[in-house]
Amino acid sequence: MSYSPWQRSVLDNALAALTEGRLAHALLLVGPAHMGKTAVADVLAQRLLCSAPTTDNLACGRCRSCTLYAAGTNGDIQRVTLEPNEKGDKLRTEITVDQIRRLGQWFSLTPQLGGAQVAVIAPADAMNVAASNALLKTLEEPSANRFLLIVTSRPGRLPATIRSRCQRLEFRIPARSDARAWLVTQGFKDADIDSALDAARGQPGLAAEWLGQGGLSLRREVITELNAVGTGKLSPIELAQRWLGDEQGELRLRFAADLALDAASRRVGAAPAERGGLTVPADFPKLSAWFDAINRTREQLKAPIRNDLVLAGLLREWRTMFP
Structure with missing residues (x-):
């Protein structure tokens, strides 16, 4: 995976905390939309599940856990996100309490590969009140080798009781010169980059989306x-x-x-x-x-x-x- 500088910074901080034994069981990945938060959560999740990490502290990509992860069949990771509605033609607008309760039940199971269990909740700000309350119970009862990666671009919509129980990993909008340099590496024309950054209020990921679409x-x-x-x-x-x-x-x-x-x-x-x-x-x-x-x-x-x-x-x- 190719990382943007702001993704690399957050990932390096998280991996350093993991190496030093400072990584909390609940992580709150926050920052503006289109900064690659969920992608970093996925990379970190694979690393937490990997049984033979590389010398630079990333997932090896070869062990049984990594092989199953790549195939989408690793039973020790759960992703909680917006589900299809009853008709199946649109996504629901909320993450429901039933989804979070199922997650709590899953965490009570023995890991299939004998290592960690990791859950990624994105977008976490889509949880309704009942779902947030159910998640709080999980946060209040941390277990060894159980990790929650909570991803949101609107942390203010999460209850303070949830935010206070998480270790914060923050994605910040880079300096304009850095954002501009990154957009150039993505193949966009100089003439359009400044206009896109202006429209996106400096958010390079959003600018890239608008330039490309x-x-x-x-x-x-x-x-x-x-x-x-x-x-x-x-x-x-x-x-x-x-x-x-x-x-x-x-x-x-x-x-x-x-x-x-x-x-x-x-x-x-x-x-x-x-x-x-x-x-x-x-x-x-x-x-x-x-x-x-x-x-x-x-x-x-x-x-x-x-x-x-x-x-x-x-x-x-x-x-x-x-x-």
Whole structure:
């Protein structure tokens, strides 16, 4: 596996703690989305299960545990994540208490290979209240050679009682020069890298995703369409239906919210101006409220309500902020 510098830093710290006997049974891997947290959790899990680690303290890739791990048949690792709904056509939005209870029962079993047991929970912030309470019971009763790797980009959504019982492994956004250098090694064009890093607020993994999957083009479309609504050239209901008409709806709303936040942070008391191609209103309080409302709409996209009507109302508010 090829590691980014920020992944390597976290992994090295964890492996050093393991070597020195300082590694806790519960690890909380935190940091912004798209920083490779789950990938590091998987590498660390394989190392914890390996019976013949290498001289640089990584999994050997050859022992029985590693062979089964690579085949996906190692019974001493469990992954807890979002499961399909009853219809099987979508993922659930929560990790349920039943999943965590099954995990607790699994931890009570004897390891199949006689070594460690490792569970990876990702995204841990998706646990509902009952699931979090059930996990707390597992955390309160640590056992030798039982490890919990808890992965989240939103640690504030986890109860303090869970966070306080974990050893924290933090993924930090690197310096812009380091992020830029890494993106160059991934084969992206210099001309696009700075724009992507700006849009991603310095997060290199997110910038890489948008560079590779057309996110920057979609962001430019959002700017053009918001300008069209602001000048009355495009109706709010038409744009709302367009934005939510495919799987890119959440990303469009993220871009709209980010653009509004950028505008609000630079617009206090100023006249209307261009920000990254977006014409923004001068009303700071309304702009801030609009940012909050767009984010609430993002959160409820999966709820069974007419989100297109909610969004159309917000786009009408955007239009009224212009003279």
